[in-house]
Amino acid sequence: MFPAAFDYSAPATLDEALAILGEHGDDAKVLAGGQSLIPLLKLRFAQPSLIVDIGRIPGLSGVDSENGTVRIGSRTRHRDVEAASQLRGRLDVLLAAAPQISDPLIRNVGTIGGSVVHADPQGDWGAVMLAVDAEFVLRSAKGERIGPADGFFQGPFTTAISPDEVLTTIRIPSPSGARTGGSYHKMERKIGDFATVATAVHVVLGDDGRITRAGIGLTAVGPHNIKAKEAEAALAGQEPSTELYAEAARLAAAAAEPNSDIRGTAEYKKDVVRVFVQRGLRDAVKRAQGANS
Amino acid sequence: MNVTVEVNGVEKSVDCEPRTLLVDFIRTKLGLTGTHIGCDTSNCGACTVLLDGTPVKSCTQLAAMAGGRKVTTVEGLAQGAALDPVQEGFHVEHGLQCGFCTPGMMLVGKALLEDNPNPTDDEIRWAISGNICRCTGYMNIVKAIQHAAATKAAVKEQPAEPAGVS
Numbered sequence: 001m002f003p004a005a006f007d008y009s010a011p012a013t014l015d016e017a018l019a020i021l022g023e024h025g026d027d028a029k030v031l032a033g034g035q036s037l038i039p040l041l042k043l044r045f046a047q048p049s050l051i052v053d054i055g056r057i058p059g060l061s062g063v064d065s066e067n068g069t070v071r072i073g074s075r076t077r078h079r080d081v082e083a084a085s086q087l088r089g090r091l092d093v094l095l096a097a098a099p100q101i102s103d104p105l106i107r108n109v110g111t112i113g114g115s116v117v118h119a120d121p122q123g124d125w126g127a128v129m130l131a132v133d134a135e136f137v138l139r140s141a142k143g144e145r146i147g148p149a150d151g152f153f154q155g156p157f158t159t160a161i162s163p164d165e166v167l168t169t170i171r172i173p174s175p176s177g178a179r180t181g182g183s184y185h186k187m188e189r190k191i192g193d194f195a196t197v198a199t200a201v202h203v204v205l206g207d208d209g210r211i212t213r214a215g216i217g218l219t220a221v222g223p224h225n226i227k228a229k230e231a232e233a234a235l236a237g238q239e240p241s242t243e244l245y246a247e248a249a250r251l252a253a254a255a256a257e258p259n260s261d262i263r264g265t266a267e268y269k270k271d272v273v274r275v276f277v278q279r280g281l282r283d284a285v286k287r288a289q290g291a292n293s
Numbered sequence: 294m295n296v297t298v299e300v301n302g303v304e305k306s307v308d309c310e311p312r313t314l315l316v317d318f319i320r321t322k323l324g325l326t327g328t329h330i331g332c333d334t335s336n337c338g339a340c341t342v343l344l345d346g347t348p349v350k351s352c353t354q355l356a357a358m359a360g361g362r363k364v365t366t367v368e369g370l371a372q373g374a375a376l377d378p379v380q381e382g383f384h385v386e387h388g389l390q391c392g393f394c395t396p397g398m399m400l401v402g403k404a405l406l407e408d409n410p411n412p413t414d415d416e417i418r419w420a421i422s423g424n425i426c427r428c429t430g431y432m433n434i435v436k437a438i439q440h441a442a443a444t445k446a447a448v449k450e451q452p453a454e455p456a457g458v459s
Contacts, residue, residue, distance in 0.1 A: 001334075002313075002314060002317065003312040005311075006311055006312055007311060008311030008355070008357050010360075031355075031358075034354060034355065034358065035335065035353060038314075038354070038355065039334065041312070042333070051311065051355075053355075053357065053358060055358060103422050103423030104348075104419065104420060104422060104423050105338060105341060105349055105350050105401070105423040106335065106350070106353075106423065108347045108348060108349055109349050109350075109354070191422045191423070192336055192422075
C-alpha cells in the first residue's frame, strides 16, 4: 500500500507552518509522528494535497511544570511520557496509560498531541485528557486559543480544532503537594491492538482523606472518548469506600455508549467499564493515600 | 524531492516522491532488501529499522521524515566478516526458523542492549512485543538476545578480544 500523491513541506518554524496551514486550510494535513496519519494515508481514507511535517520545528516536545500546571509539548512521544518520572505522584494516570499504548516501536515515534488531535474513539490519550481536565493550546496564524478537553472530542476523528490550527501544548492542572493518584485499565486482545475497553481514573484527596475531585475518562465505548461526569460528581467530597466505588462505577457504565462488534457485545463492554472503573478508583485512591505516608 | 540519509554509515542522496514510504525507499531506491515488508499495517515489525538508533516501523514512516538522519538496516549489523553479537546470538541459539521476522527482531535486540545491556527475559519480551514471529520462535529469540548480552559483556571485560564468528 502507498498513499495518494501529495506535496510535502517540512517548515523549520511554527510560524512558517501556521502560515502554510492558513493558506491551504482543509487541503493540508499536519504530520507529527505519523503513526495514525500514515496508515490513513496508505488506506487512502485521507488524501490531503499537502502534508505539513512539523517534525523539524524546535520547541514542541518535552514535559515541564510551572505554577501548578504541567505542560506537555504536543510532539512529545509516547515513550517520553512513559519516561517522565517527574509526573509520578502528580499525574500517575499518564504514566499508567503511556506504556499501554500500541507497542514499543509505535511509542518510539507516535506523539501525544498527534493522538489527541487524531481523536480515534479507541485512542487512549483522549480518555486520560478528559480525566485530568487538560487544556489544549491551539495556535493559528491568527493567534492562540485554549480549548478544554471537555467538549474537544466531538465524534470519531472529529475535534474542535480548525484546519488552520496546530495543537502546540497540553496543559494539565497539577498543584504541587496535592495528594493525587491515577490508574489506566485497558483490555486489548493483544499488544498493539486497539482497546476493547479502557478507563482512565484520576483522583485528588483532601487533607481529611476525602475525595476532593475525581476524573474519569472512557475509551472505545462511544463515538469519541467520554467523560463520565455523573460518576465524577458522585465521588466529589466523599469518603473513599468500596460502596462509593461501586456506585460511581455503575454511573460510569451508564455513561458508556458502546457498539457490539468483533471485540465484544455492547452489554459486555458496559460491564467491563463498570469493573475497570471500580478497580481504577481503588488503585488510584490507594496511590494517592500512599503519596503522603 | 531529494532525500539524503546516512544508511549503515554511508551517506546516500536519492530522488523520490514525497509519498514514498521509508521501507520502499530502503528496498527499492537503496536496494537493501534485508528490510522486509510483512503486514504493511504497522502490526508485525518485519520492516523494523533503526532511525538514529531507535527502532521504528519503516512501513509507517515517510522517507522524507528520515531525511538528514541515520538509518541502520540489518545489512549494517555485521562489520565485514564479523557478525554483530546479536547476529551471533541468533545463530548460536537458533533464534530463527523461516527468518522473515529476524532482521526486525535483531535490530530491536541491538537497540535494547544499547539502552539496557543486561535485560531480564521479561524486558526482552516487552521490547520485542511490537514484532511478530509466525514460526512462534519467541523462546529462542529471547535466548538469542540474552546470548548477545552475554557476548557483549564478555567483550567489554576483555576489550582486546574481538567478537568472534562462531
